[in-house]
Amino acid sequence: MTRPANPAAANFLGGAKSRLLPSSIPFRFFGGAVFFHLAFWCGVVWAAAEIPNFVIGPGRVLAVLHLLTLGVFAATAFGAAFQLLPVATKQPLRAEWPARLVAWLLFPGVALFAAGIAETLHVPAAIGGILSAAGVMLAGALLADNLARARGMASVVAHGWAAVASLFALAVLGFLLVVDQHHGLFASRNGIGATHAILAVYGFMGMLALGFSYVLVPMFGLAPAPPARAALASCALAVAGLVLGAGGALLGEPAVLAAAAAAGLGAVALHLRLMAGAMKARMRKRLGPSFLLVRIAWACLPASLILGALMALDLWPWRAPALFGAVVLLGWLLTFVLGMLQRIVPFLASMHASGPGRAPPLVSNLTAEGPLAIHRYCHFAAVAGLMAGIAGDWPIVIQVSGAIGAAGAAAFVWFFVGALVRMRNAAR
Amino acid sequence: MSDLVDRARDALKSVVDPEAGLNIVDLGLVYDVAVENGRLVALITFTTEACPVGPRLAAEAERALAAVAGPAPVEIRVTFDPPWTPERITPDGRALLGR
Numbered sequence: 001m002t003r004p005a006n007p008a009a010a011n012f013l014g015g016a017k018s019r020l021l022p023s024s025i026p027f028r029f030f031g032g033a034v035f036f037h038l039a040f041w042c043g044v045v046w047a048a049a050e051i052p053n054f055v056i057g058p059g060r061v062l063a064v065l066h067l068l069t070l071g072v073f074a075a076t077a078f079g080a081a082f083q084l085l086p087v088a089t090k091q092p093l094r095a096e097w098p099a100r101l102v103a104w105l106l107f108p109g110v111a112l113f114a115a116g117i118a119e120t121l122h123v124p125a126a127i128g129g130i131l132s133a134a135g136v137m138l139a140g141a142l143l144a145d146n147l148a149r150a151r152g153m154a155s156v157v158a159h160g161w162a163a164v165a166s167l168f169a170l171a172v173l174g175f176l177l178v179v180d181q182h183h184g185l186f187a188s189r190n191g192i193g194a195t196h197a198i199l200a201v202y203g204f205m206g207m208l209a210l211g212f213s214y215v216l217v218p219m220f221g222l223a224p225a226p227p228a229r230a231a232l233a234s235c236a237l238a239v240a241g242l243v244l245g246a247g248g249a250l251l252g253e254p255a256v257l258a259a260a261a262a263a264g265l266g267a268v269a270l271h272l273r274l275m276a277g278a279m280k281a282r283m284r285k286r287l288g289p290s291f292l293l294v295r296i297a298w299a300c301l302p303a304s305l306i307l308g309a310l311m312a313l314d315l316w317p318w319r320a321p322a323l324f325g326a327v328v329l330l331g332w333l334l335t336f337v338l339g340m341l342q343r344i345v346p347f348l349a350s351m352h353a354s355g356p357g358r359a360p361p362l363v364s365n366l367t368a369e370g371p372l373a374i375h376r377y378c379h380f381a382a383v384a385g386l387m388a389g390i391a392g393d394w395p396i397v398i399q400v401s402g403a404i405g406a407a408g409a410a411a412f413v414w415f416f417v418g419a420l421v422r423m424r425n426a427a428r
Numbered sequence: 429m430s431d432l433v434d435r436a437r438d439a440l441k442s443v444v445d446p447e448a449g450l451n452i453v454d455l456g457l458v459y460d461v462a463v464e465n466g467r468l469v470a471l472i473t474f475t476t477e478a479c480p481v482g483p484r485l486a487a488e489a490e491r492a493l494a495a496v497a498g499p500a501p502v503e504i505r506v507t508f509d510p511p512w513t514p515e516r517i518t519p520d521g522r523a524l525l526g527r
Contacts, residue, residue, distance in 0.1 A: 020480060020483075083480060084478060084480065088477065088478035089483070090477075152477055153478060155476055156478065199527040218475070219475055219478075220447070221515070222455075222475065222514055223514060224512075281513035283517055283525055283527055284448070285525060285526040347447055347456045347480075348480070350447070351480065351481050351484060359443075359444060359488065360444075360446040360481070360484065362444075362449055363446050363447050363449075370480070
């Protein structure tokens with residue numbers, strides 16, 4: 001028998017028996033995300049009248065948006081990245097306490113910021129903004145340090161770097177927007193705000209979603225990993241799109257924004273082709289309902305770019321910002337994040353329930369299908385209803401959709417708590 | 429010696445990937461089992477280099493080998509060369525996956 005040709009593979013085991021962080025680290029982020037998911041939908045009910053015509057600026061809608069972007073998306077991303085990235089890079093986090101500190105900064109920060117920006121209360125908005133920015137920057141530093149020491153998985157690392165660079169940039173812009181609110185730094189905030197949004201959605205979250213998909217989709221489907229070269233090509237196109245998008249937004253150039261969308265569509269087309277290849281080659285026939293969410297998210301991603309390009313070129317001005325927001329944040333990102341989270345949570349719980357001489361319980365035994373089904377139906381109804389309410393400028397429809405979304409989010413809480421309880425029982 | 433290797437392969441069937449629901453032999457993660465210089469060695473891989481459960485599977489595989497090796501030392505070697513592909517799943521494994 002030959003010795004492994006790749007010494008990194010041997011060191012994978014030799015360095016540490018387990019690459020698992022203590023369960024409290026990823027689960028605190030996932031738990032926070034699940035809570036803020038519920039808060040977001042309640043916020044939709046509360047801000048319903050202002051949603052259809054929202055473009056930019058402080059108020060209820062911006063507050064509710066940040067419950068979603070920071071409280072749900074960033075929290076999920078940090079929880080997943082702190083656990084998955086060290087395994088992909090074969091380098092452990094330098095220390096665990098910074099990861100814990102990120103949660104302590106982020107969650108109170110999001111709550112304070114949202115409360116402050118909703119009612120234009122300067123002090124809580126500023127304190128919340130500072131805390132959130134500090135948490136985000138610390139998370140970025142942790143991830144950057146891990147990426148800098150990476151060995152292997154070039155496509156995941158490349159996406160990781162693009163995500164982290166976007167994270168630092170959006171955090172700085174976000175902080176400047178908070179300062180501008182009180183001290184008037186900029187003649188016009190629109191370009192800064194649009195750049196902040198592009199980097200948050202397509203930069204940080206988008207690049208992480210694409211990069212980790214190259215690991216998670218084959219893993220869940222028992223499929224071969226997509227070719228790294230093609231994944232890197234998609235990454236390069238996406239980065240080009242991000243640079244064009246940020247530049248176009250800052251300069252207020254519609255043609256540059258449209259070019260950004262085109263580059264983004266190229267990247268997404270390549271990415272989805274690779275995902276389709278993995279799905280076709282998968283050995284696991286039944287992927288479960290979570291992948292219904294993932295597939296719908298995949299369809300909404302290119303749709304969001306097309307809508308964004310039409311909006312930039314003024315070819316679809318009617319309710320465009322709010323509809324675009326709904327498609328990109330809810331149709332794509334939230335649907336994708338929740339689809340993946342309902343696979344990752346029981347998977348991690350299974351690993352933490354095992355121990356010396358105790359095999360891990362099957363993931364299916366830790367997954368409560370009933371609450372997930374309730375969530376799924378409520379999620380689709382809520383997102384569709386919200387889009388219809390925006391299109392028709394019907395606040396009552398938006399309120400009902402928000403209530404349905406909140407019911408689905410409560411079911412998701414039930415699933416999450418159930419997984420934790422089953423993990424604890426299996427570990428005894 | 430071949431009896432020990434066979435018993436080792438059977439023992440490795442007790443190691444189950446919790447995500448796939450299959451044991452690592454039927455999943456095709458066990459590339460080779462051999463006795464080298466009196467040491468029972470298994471060469472294994474994971475479905476992906478980024479699999480968080482990989483080290484746990486390797487530790488369980490080590491315990492499974494130790495249970496049949498008697499006084500002989502055991503060793504788990506991990507490789508990603510060649511990388512795992514679904515074609516390595518055994519017919520029994522495919523049947524369980526509905527393929």
